[in-house]
Amino acid sequence: MKKSDTRFRLLLVRHAQSANNVCMNKINRDDFTTETAWWDAIQANREADPELSPAGVKQAEVLGEYLSKYLDGKEYEIISSPMRRTILTCLPLAKRVKKQIIVNPAFYEFYGCYKLGITFPGSTQRELEEEFPVRCLPGMEQGWYYGHKEIETTEELFKRVERLWNWIYSDLPSLISPLKTAIILGHGTLFNVLLGNLLGCRSQVPHPVLVHANIGITEIHFVHLDDYGCGALVKALNNTGHIPDEIRTGDKDADRWEKAVVKFSEEKMEEDV
Numbered sequence: 001m002k003k004s005d006t007r008f009r010l011l012l013v014r015h016a017q018s019a020n021n022v023c024m025n026k027i028n029r030d031d032f033t034t035e036t037a038w039w040d041a042i043q044a045n046r047e048a049d050p051e052l053s054p055a056g057v058k059q060a061e062v063l064g065e066y067l068s069k070y071l072d073g074k075e076y077e078i079i080s081s082p083m084r085r086t087i088l089t090c091l092p093l094a095k096r097v098k099k100q101i102i103v104n105p106a107f108y109e110f111y112g113c114y115k116l117g118i119t120f121p122g123s124t125q126r127e128l129e130e131e132f133p134v135r136c137l138p139g140m141e142q143g144w145y146y147g148h149k150e151i152e153t154t155e156e157l158f159k160r161v162e163r164l165w166n167w168i169y170s171d172l173p174s175l176i177s178p179l180k181t182a183i184i185l186g187h188g189t190l191f192n193v194l195l196g197n198l199l200g201c202r203s204q205v206p207h208p209v210l211v212h213a214n215i216g217i218t219e220i221h222f223v224h225l226d227d228y229g230c231g232a233l234v235k236a237l238n239n240t241g242h243i244p245d246e247i248r249t250g251d252k253d254a255d256r257w258e259k260a261v262v263k264f265s266e267e268k269m270e271e272d273v
Contacts, residue, residue: 008173008222009076009181012195013063014188014212017056017249018085020046021214025254048115049122052088055247056214063215064092066242067183076181079172080134081107082123082144086185087132089215093183100133102175105140106164109187112152113145121146161193169222169230188212188250198232213240214250 023045032038052060078094080086082105094101113122121143125136140146152160168184176182186194192210195201195218201208212218216238223231240248 016059105144
């Protein structure tokens, strides 16, 4: 971000409910004698790169209508993770405002593209650009997770988050210039770590977990001040006012974010399926 960029607005939006989210909620923990057995059942039924659930499709339409009105009259770009659930989430907005979605291959969810411990390369640039109104940034010619033989580790996630903040701060303003607003569609665990990095939320007791509902919105304004430098104004965190109660998902007790508190405090991560 250059000094001339006196203000740059960033909206982080978690994807709409995916088929994997539904899978996790439908498999009842009480039906299994151990946590491991319950988690193994979830893994056996999840997809490496799922579509949206029926509720997720409705959420995506709600998001498109809300953001098209909220940002009416303002110029902005839409950035997405390469995973299908994020692209499908911002597709209604892109169609409403007739914008091309920019896909950044590094914004995938923690662990990457995998099923039952086996990794997959993920969608290629050609596949996504033929199916959706998107423009993919370099790095996914053979798939956005191509070359990864193992699922992503916690240490790798933290390093990737540092690179993502550098991209947001240094490259994104130039990428969308002269526009000053960017919407980034991403994931629950990724956003937890991304925002934790910005806000310094790494205490152990109590251990903070920054939860986002499906299509929850966090808004941050980066500002340059004379004789100071860059500051970040956190205008909203997990804003859910636009989500009807009957389709609100992703930040309820059933979503078991309390498990993340234990996992994170042990420097482990729980996947946002």
